[in-house]
Amino acid sequence: MLSQKAKYALKALLVLSERPAGIPVQVVELAEQGNIPRKFLELIMLELKKHGIVYSQRGKHGGYMLAALPSEITFGQIVRAMDGPLAPIPCASLTAYRKCADCTNEKTCAVRIMMRRVRDAAAAVLDGTYLSDMSSEDMESLSDQKLTA
Template sequence: MLSQKAKYALKAMIALATQEEGNLLQAADIAERQNVPRKFLELILLDLRKHGLVRSQRGKFGGYALAKPADAITFGQIIRIMDGPLAPIPCASLTGYRRCADCRDEKSCAVRRTMREVRDAAAAILDGTTIADALGAGAHEARAALGA
Protein backbone atom coordinates (compact mmCIF):
# COMPACT_ATOMS: atom_id res chain seq x y z
CA MET A 1 0.00 0.00 0.00
CA LEU A 2 1.06 3.52 -0.81
CA SER A 3 1.07 5.59 2.38
CA GLN A 4 -0.73 8.90 2.64
CA LYS A 5 2.70 10.43 2.95
CA ALA A 6 3.81 9.10 -0.42
CA LYS A 7 0.54 10.11 -2.04
CA TYR A 8 0.84 13.63 -0.64
CA ALA A 9 4.46 13.78 -1.81
CA LEU A 10 3.47 12.85 -5.35
CA LYS A 11 0.69 15.42 -5.37
CA ALA A 12 3.00 18.09 -4.01
CA MET A 13 5.64 17.37 -6.63
CA ILE A 14 3.01 17.57 -9.35
CA ALA A 15 1.82 20.89 -7.96
CA LEU A 16 5.39 22.21 -7.94
CA ALA A 17 5.78 21.10 -11.54
CA THR A 18 2.91 23.32 -12.64
CA GLN A 19 4.93 26.37 -11.68
CA GLU A 20 7.16 28.00 -14.19
CA GLU A 21 10.91 27.78 -13.77
CA GLY A 22 12.19 29.64 -10.72
CA ASN A 23 8.76 30.37 -9.29
CA LEU A 24 8.35 29.28 -5.67
CA LEU A 25 5.26 27.70 -4.19
CA GLN A 26 4.58 27.89 -0.47
CA ALA A 27 3.73 24.92 1.68
CA ALA A 28 0.46 26.53 2.72
CA ASP A 29 -0.51 27.03 -0.94
CA ILE A 30 0.23 23.44 -1.85
CA ALA A 31 -1.59 22.23 1.23
CA GLU A 32 -4.71 24.15 0.32
CA ARG A 33 -4.60 23.30 -3.38
CA GLN A 34 -4.06 19.60 -2.80
CA ASN A 35 -6.18 19.29 0.32
CA VAL A 36 -3.37 18.09 2.52
CA PRO A 37 -2.64 18.90 6.22
CA ARG A 38 -0.16 21.78 6.13
CA LYS A 39 2.20 20.74 8.92
CA PHE A 40 2.33 17.19 7.66
CA LEU A 41 3.13 18.46 4.20
CA GLU A 42 6.00 20.52 5.57
CA LEU A 43 7.60 17.37 6.93
CA ILE A 44 7.20 15.72 3.58
CA LEU A 45 8.71 18.63 1.69
CA LEU A 46 11.61 18.70 4.12
CA ASP A 47 12.25 15.07 3.44
CA LEU A 48 12.07 15.61 -0.30
CA ARG A 49 14.53 18.47 0.03
CA LYS A 50 16.97 16.36 2.01
CA HIS A 51 16.85 13.85 -0.80
CA GLY A 52 17.54 16.51 -3.39
CA LEU A 53 14.23 16.47 -5.23
CA VAL A 54 13.11 19.87 -4.05
CA ARG A 55 14.82 23.11 -3.14
CA SER A 56 13.50 25.58 -0.63
CA GLN A 57 13.88 29.20 0.30
CA ARG A 58 13.25 30.49 3.79
CA GLY A 59 11.83 33.75 4.99
CA LYS A 60 9.11 35.97 3.67
CA PHE A 61 8.15 35.04 0.11
CA GLY A 62 10.02 31.79 0.56
CA GLY A 63 8.70 28.47 -0.69
CA TYR A 64 9.59 25.37 -2.62
CA ALA A 65 10.47 24.45 -6.17
CA LEU A 66 11.57 21.31 -7.98
CA ALA A 67 15.32 20.87 -7.73
CA LYS A 68 15.45 19.15 -11.13
CA PRO A 69 13.45 19.18 -14.35
CA ALA A 70 10.08 17.48 -13.97
CA ASP A 71 11.02 14.87 -16.55
CA ALA A 72 14.03 13.86 -14.46
CA ILE A 73 11.96 12.99 -11.40
CA THR A 74 10.12 9.68 -11.35
CA PHE A 75 7.29 8.33 -9.24
CA GLY A 76 9.65 5.54 -8.21
CA GLN A 77 12.18 7.94 -6.67
CA ILE A 78 9.52 9.71 -4.65
CA ILE A 79 7.83 6.56 -3.43
CA ARG A 80 11.12 4.96 -2.40
CA ILE A 81 11.98 8.04 -0.34
CA MET A 82 8.65 8.06 1.43
CA ASP A 83 7.76 4.38 1.74
CA GLY A 84 10.97 2.49 1.03
CA PRO A 85 11.45 -0.32 -1.49
CA LEU A 86 8.83 -1.08 -4.13
CA ALA A 87 9.04 -4.85 -3.71
CA PRO A 88 6.10 -6.49 -1.89
CA ILE A 89 8.56 -8.42 0.26
CA PRO A 90 12.13 -7.53 1.31
CA CYS A 91 13.68 -10.70 -0.12
CA ALA A 92 12.48 -9.61 -3.57
CA SER A 93 13.83 -6.08 -3.30
CA LEU A 94 16.81 -4.72 -5.21
CA THR A 95 17.20 -1.51 -3.22
CA GLY A 96 16.37 -2.91 0.21
CA TYR A 97 17.09 -6.61 0.14
CA ARG A 98 16.68 -8.56 3.36
CA ARG A 99 16.47 -12.29 3.75
CA CYS A 100 13.26 -13.86 5.06
CA ALA A 101 13.90 -15.21 8.55
CA ASP A 102 11.79 -18.29 7.84
CA CYS A 103 13.02 -19.12 4.36
CA ARG A 104 14.78 -22.45 3.99
CA ASP A 105 15.97 -22.14 0.41
CA GLU A 106 15.68 -18.77 -1.23
CA LYS A 107 16.74 -20.06 -4.64
CA SER A 108 13.73 -22.30 -4.96
CA CYS A 109 11.19 -20.05 -3.22
CA ALA A 110 8.22 -19.55 -5.51
CA VAL A 111 6.84 -16.75 -3.38
CA ARG A 112 10.04 -14.79 -3.76
CA ARG A 113 10.22 -15.52 -7.48
CA THR A 114 6.69 -14.26 -8.07
CA MET A 115 7.12 -11.22 -5.85
CA ARG A 116 10.21 -10.36 -7.83
CA GLU A 117 8.09 -10.39 -10.97
CA VAL A 118 5.62 -8.06 -9.30
CA ARG A 119 8.42 -5.79 -8.13
CA ASP A 120 9.89 -5.64 -11.62
CA ALA A 121 6.56 -4.81 -13.18
CA ALA A 122 5.84 -2.10 -10.62
CA ALA A 123 9.35 -0.67 -10.94
CA ALA A 124 9.06 -0.57 -14.71
CA ILE A 125 5.96 1.58 -14.43
CA LEU A 126 6.99 3.75 -11.50
CA ASP A 127 10.55 4.36 -12.64
CA GLY A 128 9.22 5.01 -16.12
CA THR A 129 6.65 7.60 -15.13
CA THR A 130 7.95 11.09 -14.44
CA ILE A 131 6.35 14.11 -12.84
CA ALA A 132 6.29 15.61 -16.30
CA ASP A 133 4.26 12.63 -17.52
CA ALA A 134 1.81 13.21 -14.71
CA LEU A 135 1.19 16.80 -15.70
CA GLY A 136 -0.82 16.35 -18.85
CA ALA A 137 -3.80 14.06 -18.38
CA GLY A 138 -3.36 11.20 -20.80
CA ALA A 139 0.22 12.12 -21.61
CA HIS A 140 1.59 8.89 -20.27
CA GLU A 141 -0.97 6.75 -22.03
CA ALA A 142 0.00 8.45 -25.27
CA ARG A 143 3.64 7.71 -24.60
CA ALA A 144 2.80 4.12 -23.72
CA ALA A 145 0.70 3.71 -26.87
CA LEU A 146 3.67 4.83 -28.94
CA GLY A 147 5.73 2.16 -27.26
CA ALA A 148 8.05 4.73 -25.70
Protein backbone atom coordinates in the same frame (compact mmCIF):
# COMPACT_ATOMS: atom_id res chain seq x y z
CA MET B 1 -0.14 0.11 -0.03
CA LEU B 2 0.76 3.64 -0.87
CA SER B 3 0.83 5.66 2.36
CA GLN B 4 -1.01 8.94 2.74
CA LYS B 5 2.42 10.51 3.01
CA ALA B 6 3.45 9.25 -0.41
CA LYS B 7 0.14 10.25 -1.93
CA TYR B 8 0.46 13.77 -0.53
CA ALA B 9 4.04 13.98 -1.76
CA LEU B 10 3.01 13.01 -5.28
CA LYS B 11 0.17 15.51 -5.30
CA ALA B 12 2.36 18.33 -4.06
CA LEU B 13 5.13 17.56 -6.53
CA LEU B 14 2.66 17.38 -9.40
CA VAL B 15 1.49 20.87 -8.50
CA LEU B 16 5.06 22.09 -8.23
CA SER B 17 5.89 20.57 -11.59
CA GLU B 18 3.40 22.86 -13.32
CA ARG B 19 4.83 26.03 -11.85
CA PRO B 20 7.62 28.05 -13.44
CA ALA B 21 10.93 26.57 -12.32
CA GLY B 22 12.96 28.43 -9.72
CA ILE B 23 10.12 30.40 -8.18
CA PRO B 24 9.44 29.15 -4.67
CA VAL B 25 5.98 27.87 -3.80
CA GLN B 26 4.94 27.87 -0.16
CA VAL B 27 3.75 24.85 1.74
CA VAL B 28 0.48 26.60 2.57
CA GLU B 29 -0.33 26.89 -1.08
CA LEU B 30 0.62 23.33 -1.92
CA ALA B 31 -1.47 22.19 1.03
CA GLU B 32 -4.51 24.11 -0.19
CA GLN B 33 -4.19 22.89 -3.75
CA GLY B 34 -3.95 19.30 -2.64
CA ASN B 35 -6.33 19.26 0.33
CA ILE B 36 -3.46 18.27 2.57
CA PRO B 37 -2.98 19.13 6.28
CA ARG B 38 -0.42 21.94 6.26
CA LYS B 39 1.73 20.81 9.16
CA PHE B 40 1.88 17.28 7.84
CA LEU B 41 2.90 18.51 4.43
CA GLU B 42 5.70 20.53 6.02
CA LEU B 43 7.23 17.32 7.29
CA ILE B 44 6.81 15.69 3.92
CA MET B 45 8.45 18.52 2.01
CA LEU B 46 11.33 18.43 4.45
CA GLU B 47 11.80 14.76 3.78
CA LEU B 48 11.63 15.28 0.03
CA LYS B 49 14.33 17.88 0.44
CA LYS B 50 16.55 15.46 2.35
CA HIS B 51 16.12 13.08 -0.56
CA GLY B 52 17.24 15.76 -2.99
CA ILE B 53 13.95 15.89 -4.85
CA VAL B 54 13.19 19.51 -3.97
CA TYR B 55 15.15 22.37 -2.54
CA SER B 56 13.94 25.20 -0.40
CA GLN B 57 14.32 28.86 0.24
CA ARG B 58 13.78 29.94 3.82
CA GLY B 59 12.38 33.18 5.20
CA LYS B 60 9.90 35.58 3.75
CA HIS B 61 8.82 34.73 0.21
CA GLY B 62 10.51 31.41 0.68
CA GLY B 63 9.12 28.05 -0.36
CA TYR B 64 9.94 24.92 -2.28
CA MET B 65 11.19 24.29 -5.81
CA LEU B 66 11.83 21.12 -7.75
CA ALA B 67 15.49 20.13 -7.72
CA ALA B 68 15.27 18.88 -11.32
CA LEU B 69 13.06 19.23 -14.35
CA PRO B 70 9.66 17.51 -14.22
CA SER B 71 10.94 15.45 -17.12
CA GLU B 72 13.75 14.16 -14.92
CA ILE B 73 11.83 13.12 -11.80
CA THR B 74 10.09 9.74 -11.80
CA PHE B 75 7.21 8.50 -9.72
CA GLY B 76 9.49 5.71 -8.59
CA GLN B 77 11.95 8.11 -6.98
CA ILE B 78 9.19 9.80 -5.04
CA VAL B 79 7.44 6.64 -3.87
CA ARG B 80 10.74 5.12 -2.76
CA ALA B 81 11.68 8.29 -0.89
CA MET B 82 8.43 8.18 1.06
CA ASP B 83 7.57 4.52 1.43
CA GLY B 84 10.83 2.71 0.85
CA PRO B 85 11.48 -0.13 -1.60
CA LEU B 86 8.88 -1.08 -4.20
CA ALA B 87 9.27 -4.81 -3.63
CA PRO B 88 6.40 -6.35 -1.64
CA ILE B 89 8.91 -8.30 0.42
CA PRO B 90 12.49 -7.37 1.37
CA CYS B 91 14.05 -10.53 -0.09
CA ALA B 92 12.76 -9.46 -3.51
CA SER B 93 14.12 -5.92 -3.33
CA LEU B 94 16.96 -4.76 -5.55
CA THR B 95 17.65 -1.57 -3.64
CA ALA B 96 17.13 -2.86 -0.09
CA TYR B 97 17.56 -6.62 -0.09
CA ARG B 98 17.09 -8.45 3.23
CA LYS B 99 16.77 -12.16 3.83
CA CYS B 100 13.61 -13.60 5.32
CA ALA B 101 14.13 -15.02 8.80
CA ASP B 102 12.05 -18.09 8.01
CA CYS B 103 13.60 -18.83 4.63
CA THR B 104 15.55 -22.05 4.18
CA ASN B 105 16.17 -22.10 0.47
CA GLU B 106 16.12 -18.71 -1.10
CA LYS B 107 17.26 -19.79 -4.54
CA THR B 108 14.19 -21.92 -5.04
CA CYS B 109 11.66 -19.85 -3.08
CA ALA B 110 8.60 -19.41 -5.26
CA VAL B 111 7.31 -16.58 -3.11
CA ARG B 112 10.49 -14.58 -3.59
CA ILE B 113 10.52 -15.19 -7.33
CA MET B 114 6.91 -14.12 -7.71
CA MET B 115 7.42 -11.02 -5.61
CA ARG B 116 10.45 -10.13 -7.67
CA ARG B 117 8.25 -10.24 -10.74
CA VAL B 118 5.68 -8.03 -9.06
CA ARG B 119 8.42 -5.62 -8.05
CA ASP B 120 9.76 -5.53 -11.60
CA ALA B 121 6.32 -4.87 -13.01
CA ALA B 122 5.66 -2.03 -10.58
CA ALA B 123 9.12 -0.58 -11.14
CA ALA B 124 8.60 -0.62 -14.89
CA VAL B 125 5.54 1.56 -14.45
CA LEU B 126 6.84 3.88 -11.74
CA ASP B 127 10.41 4.29 -12.97
CA GLY B 128 9.18 4.72 -16.52
CA THR B 129 6.90 7.65 -15.82
CA TYR B 130 8.04 11.19 -15.11
CA LEU B 131 6.15 14.02 -13.47
CA SER B 132 5.99 15.68 -16.87
CA ASP B 133 4.14 12.68 -18.29
CA MET B 134 1.24 13.39 -15.98
CA SER B 135 0.55 17.08 -16.46
CA SER B 136 -2.98 18.22 -15.74
CA GLU B 137 -3.46 18.92 -19.44
CA ASP B 138 -2.58 15.34 -20.25
CA MET B 139 -4.99 14.21 -17.56
CA GLU B 140 -7.81 16.29 -19.00
CA SER B 141 -7.37 14.82 -22.45
CA LEU B 142 -7.06 11.35 -20.97
CA SER B 143 -10.44 11.73 -19.32
CA ASP B 144 -11.86 13.20 -22.55
CA GLN B 145 -10.70 10.10 -24.37
CA LYS B 146 -12.51 7.96 -21.89
CA LEU B 147 -15.74 9.86 -22.36
CA THR B 148 -15.61 9.54 -26.12
CA ALA B 149 -14.47 5.94 -26.12
